[in-house]
Amino acid sequence: MRATPLPLFWRLPWLNPLNDVTGWNNLLHTINSTWSLTEVRARVVLRVQECRDMVSLYLKPNRLFKSFKAGQYLSLTLPSNGVLTTRNFSISNAPNRKGLIRLTLRVKADGRVTPLASALKKGDTVRLSQAGGDFSATDPSRGKLLLAAGSGITPMMAMLQHWASQTDRPDVVLLYSARTAEQAAFRDELQTLVHRWPELRVHTHLSAAEGRLSAEALAQKVPDYAARETLLCGPESFMENFAEHYRQQGLEAHLKQEHFQARKTAVQPNAEHFLVFNAEGQSAFSARQGQNLLEAAESDGLTPTHGCRRGICMSCQCKKLSGVVINQLTQTASDAGEAWIQLCVSTPASDLHLEI
Ligand code: FES
Structure with missing residues (x-):
């Protein structure tokens, strides 16, 4: 793939001092x-x-x-x-x-x-980082059940706010488990939402008093849950229990889950080479320790879109699906989950999956 004219301009050697991104960023930061x-x-x-x-x-x-x-x-x-x-x-x-x-x-x-x-x-x-993830309802033909525990309420609040602002609102039930009333977040905001959107049903389950939220309690509080598209988010054990229940009931097709724990990826500080896989899980190229991903991809015959090769133009941005990279400009290690990275200034610290 050919580089665009503007990024080529940035590659002129006599412009090198102007291409010191870290220097520019530091200067801007002081202003x-x-x-x-x-x-x-x-x-x-x-x-x-x-x-x-x-x-x-x-x-x-x-x-x-x-x-x-x-x-x-x-x-x-x-x-x-x-x-x-x-x-x-x-x-x-x-x-x-x-x-x-x-x-x-x-x-x-x-x-x-x-x-x-x-x-x-x-x-x-x-x-x-830029925002990522695809946790959202996808089946317009079904009512929604938002099944949340602890901080799993956070993406649900975003969806409730989004639907509340629409004229054509879906049929939504929120079942939110918190340990105690003092640990139940957004109580006032949920009340305001229900006031604005009377069809919204909100059930709060206090596990310290009522016991852990179980499949039986779900069936009691939301008798039509099996007919709803369910969005599930919370601590891993909470999610595993309900995911297993939905599997046993043959309902897994109607369940969407958001895992807070990033996909576990082993960081390999002493590895000399790392493997980079594409979104389908096929091996795409390999990268040496300290080598940027753009250079590594090109060495293996790939032609990713790029421009300045210095972290300025953003032409080489690519979605990382999993794995850890180091940003060579900031020396920051990424999280192991999804994030947008710039291939020209990212070097791997583990095997990676990229959307390439
Ligand atoms: S090629 Fe310009 S930011 Fe990577």
């Missing part, structure tokens, strides 16, 4: 902490305590952030003990006119990122 040529950065505009252990951050991203759909997630990067650490969080609001992103996180006292994130205050700046 305005959200300005960047290459990074999605966002300013915290509001912090809200949603319940005893969950906090929402309202973020205003810079112009590099593209957009998102209700149900998607993104990665938040923060410095933790001198190292940049990245975690994925579901976006808990629907796209809105103000362009704000709301991330709601459960604060784990022993976590590496959530205590730092929850301590952010108005005016602080964070780094974000």
Whole structure:
């Protein structure tokens, strides 16, 4: 594939000093902490305590952030003990006119990122990825059941906000399990939603008092659940139980799941070569330790779209489906899940699956 004229312009050797992206980013950062040529950065505009252990951050991203759909997630990067650490969080609001992103996180006292994130205050700046994921309802012929536990409520809130803003709303039941009433998030917001949208049914299950949410309790609270398209999100054991129940009932075709735990990918710090697979799982090319993915793909005869080869033009952006890469400009390691990466400045730290 041929490079475009503008990116070729950037490759002229006498423009090298102008191509120092890190230098430009540092300069821009000193003028305005959200300005960047290459990074999605966002300013915290509001912090809200949603319940005893969950906090929402309202973020205003810079112009590099593209957009998102209700149900998607993104990665938040923060410095933790001198190292940049990245975690994925579901976006808990629907796209809105103000362009704000709301991330709601459960604060784990022993976590590496959530205590730092929850301590952010108005005016602080964070780094974000583009939004990713395809957790959404797809069957317009069926009513919806949103089955959530703990912080699994977050993508559901985005979908509820999205549907509430439409004139043709689907038939929706939310069944939300929290340990106690103090740990049930968005109680006021859900009340407001029901006020605006009286057909919406919301059941809150308090597991400390009522026991773990079981298939029997589901059948009792939502007798027509089998006829609904179900979106499931919560802790792994909660999801496994209901996924197994749906399998046993032959209902798996009507179940969509969002796993918070990133697909586990072994980071191999001493490996000399890494394998890169395409979306179908076929081996596409291999990359040496420290080699950028664009160069590695070209060495194996592939021709990915590219331009500047310096992390500026974004022509080489590609969706990583799983695996860990290091951004050579920022020396940040990615999460193991889905993210948009630039092939020309990304080097693998594990085997990868890319949408190529
Ligand atoms: S080729 Fe320009 S950003 Fe990668």
